[in-house]
């Protein structure tokens with residue numbers, strides 16, 4: 001295999017594709033390598049929310065740690081651990097716990113806030129003059145609550161976010177009903193996040209952007225990277241199942257598999273996966289106008305162009321463990337009561353799916369040069385916000401590779417921060 005490009009990217013998920021497009025805009029020739037077609041891994045089936053600074057609080061907290069034991073013994077809970085995987089997860093869990101104290105959490109929130117500033121604007125750049133613009137909604141999202149206690153429980157987080165500058169609006173039952181008449185009337189509160197975007201089809205969005213990338217002269221090669229040739233602080237070639245491929249500069253955007261790619265360079269990265277599931281009832285149009293995240297049941301619901309999607313939950317297990325599609329049914333059961341009139345038997349087809357979110361223990365992605373390597377950059381670990389942060393991360397990669405200041409402090413996102 002002989003494909004020479006200024007920059008080679010491993011990974012054709014939303015993160016790799018967005019990086020490819022921004023690098024192209026900078027006048028570079030780019031090749032993306034993936035073992036599957038663009039958008040067929042985690043970027044395929046997410047909930048489609050493109051958030052902004054309104055989602056800047058990292059997950060690790062004493063609240064989550066307090067609820068963890070209860071969740072671990074309940075197979076229907078939004079968070080479960082495959083027990084066989086637990087020993088391998090210990091180092092990740094230790095750092096998850098270390099990220100929970102208030103000061104650490106706030107430092108993470110400030111870093112995420114900076115990164116999330118400009119997420120939607122970055123998509124506007126990519127969507128301008130592209131057919132993908134029709135896949136993007138620009139009308140916010142709702143975080144919904146059935147109980148006063150649930151809403152009050154998140155008051156401190158709302159305060160932190162608004163203090164940092166995020167735009168959030170608190171809504172009561174009547175306002176929710178006006179905004180989304182199809183939702184159950186049992187909802188007592190919601191937080192409206194007016195600046196968020198969403199997509200009606202994350203797969204088509206990734207695929208459409210990949211088509212733009214190719215139309216602009218980019219190359220996408222379908223091959224599995226099995227090794228990296230390196231020496232003197234440089235990666236010189238990819239070893240793939242289709243032969244070796246020389247590289248000049250390399251971006252690793254291999255999602256949940258990025259730690260394995262880093263290992264090929266002799267680097268240890270504390271990345272793991274939070275597997276999530278979805279169920280889609282195809283052919284059903286509920287009339288929901290914007291995505292909804294249930295603040296108490298931890299389930300995302302979005303009206304896609306091909307049906308209504310229930311997505312979410314976390315399963316801590318290896319990327320290689322077989323999927324457990326009962327978890328996909330469980331996601332639906334968590335969220336089903338928000339649509340009193342939904343009749344799943346009316347679906348033309350019901351599909352279930354599992355995807356591997358790439359997640360670091362402190363819930364900050366890895367963005368920056370690979371430690372000890374002069375021609376490799378890391379762009380992975382985007383956790384629950386990979387669709388959200390992909391375009392902005394692509395801009396940052398492009399600035400770094402061009403030697404420009406990306407305009408934010410990247411120390412919190414270093415690969416060797418643990």
Ligand SMILES: Cc1cc2nc3c(=O)[nH]c(=O)nc-3n(C[C@H](O)[C@H](O)[C@H](O)COP(=O)(O)OP(=O)(O)OC[C@H]3O[C@@H](n4cnc5c(N)ncnc54)[C@H](O)[C@@H]3O)c2cc1C
Pocket residue numbers: 010011012013014015016033034035036039040041042043044045046047048049050051223224225226253254255256257258261275276277278300311312313354355356357358380381382383384385386387388389
């Ligand atoms: C249920 C669920 C709901 C979600 N909802 C949202 C949401 O609403 N909003 C949001 O912002 N995020 C959401 N996410 C998270 C988001 O989907 C992910 O963070 C994002 O898709 C990660 O993108 P990626 O490009 O890093 O990874 P991927 O899409 O997984 O792409 C990585 C690619 O790298 C390739 N690769 C890896 N190793 C190799 C190798 N050795 N050789 C060749 N190719 C390789 C893989 O084949 C893969 O295609 C959700 C996730 C889940 C599971």
